[in-house]
Amino acid sequence: MSATEAPVSPARLLPPPLTEEDAARSEDRSRVHLARGHRRRWYLLWLLVGPGILAMIGENDGPSMIAYAADGAEYGLGFFVPFIPILFAMAYVCQEMCMRVGAVTHRGYGELVLQRYGKVWGWFGAGDLTITNLVTLVAEFISIRIGLAYFHLGPGVAVALGLALVVFTLSGGRYWRWERIVLGLALFNGLFLLAAILVKPHVGTIVHSLGFSPFPGGNFNTLLLLLASTIGATVTPWMIFFQQSASADKGMTPRDIGHGRYDTAAGAVLGAIFGLGALICGAALLTHGGATIQGFTPGAGFPQALERVAGGFVGTLFALGLVEAGAVAILTISASTAYAAGECVGASHSFNSSPRNATLFYAANIGVAVLAATVILIPGAPLLSIALNANVLATVLLPVSLVLLVMLANDRDLMGRWANRRSTNVIAIAVIAFVGVCGATYGIDSFLRAAHLIGT
């Protein structure tokens, strides 16, 4: 990293002091070196996948899957079948930059912005992240609650399950252990695909909808809400913080960037397929009053509606999928908050550090989850509105984070030959403009309607 290079002094030739975090990371890297040395390609891929898949599948969270199902229930398959993969392609462009910056600089997004562009931008970013993460985490607990309500289990169980998972995954004191547990859980996002297959969609309709038709009509604000929440369901600030920090914590280096790209692409493909699964499930309800389903109402949401249309097994799969989606997102979003807290304060921020050495990191990880869990236990809390607006708020706040990410990825002092190419910049700027316009249009339209300045 040329920005930190100093004239070589004799002291610089000595290896730096080894910490427990270094030792744990080195142990993981030794397996990568062995696999690379012995040309064990699949094993090497297995060792290096993680942050990309977790970011993408983590974003296939409860509110996202309900947003996709709501898209299908309200408008059918048309338009959204090609739109969701396009959004994941956009997410790939952003997340690949995060992975690359993390692998080259070995630093998280929060600390790089803070150090490179100043405290104001660093703290603004951390503030955006904290607000959107807290709101989204509340929505994740609601998602678990909706899923468990199908099995007649109450909100207390949802809170206990979510918090127990956070504590359990943190208990090992190793990044590798945490990553593998969450990856294992993320596999169950495939339940949405299984549910979609079981609702027996008409293949011809899916193929026909690849032509972006029919374009959704109806209420303009509702359409904007769905577009903004669908975008917010695919690219969010927490993903940027998470993947860059996780890539650094995993110990990725510029030599691993190729595998990091495979990891991110695999996450995007799986995320798109599973997201389409939720969309297809929702579309099965289109002619069965789908538009009237309150996706965030425990006991009267998509699992119950699917049970009536496609049978109890499909309803069960969708309910379990919501529990999984909420649980994985709680783990990844709490982790992104913890990384950001540690990076901005300058404290230790690694799963490879013990709680004694990284107290703030562990406290933020658990604390933000506890705070969100508390909200869903408050009687009469506006859970439905919180969940609906979580993705929209993320979409609105995203452009600043993306602009700073593009600036970091173009910083030749930091990135050297790994800096963005012109083509990547063109696509990234188009993504920022698209996200910014959709978020802003929804925000302005909603405000004007709420203030009765235009008709509803």
Add this chain to the structure above:
Amino acid sequence: MRPTTPPNHVTPASPAIREEDLQAEERFEDELIMHLERDQFVAETSRPVPRAQLSRGATAGLWALRVFVIIVSLMVIYAFIAQLG
């Protein structure tokens, strides 16, 4: 941050054993160190990167975007609160 504990770390009973332990400790640390790039070490990543010099245009652009995003966020929050009413 606490340095890592080497394997077979025992209280030395004699100078010969102490020498053996020290060598094992050094070998263990060398093996660990060789798997990491220099700028991956916590000691290195703890050093801040130098501040970038942003042009006036870039700074103004960032502030404009920031203000715009805050205004739109406030609009979304207003609409959210209005929904509750």
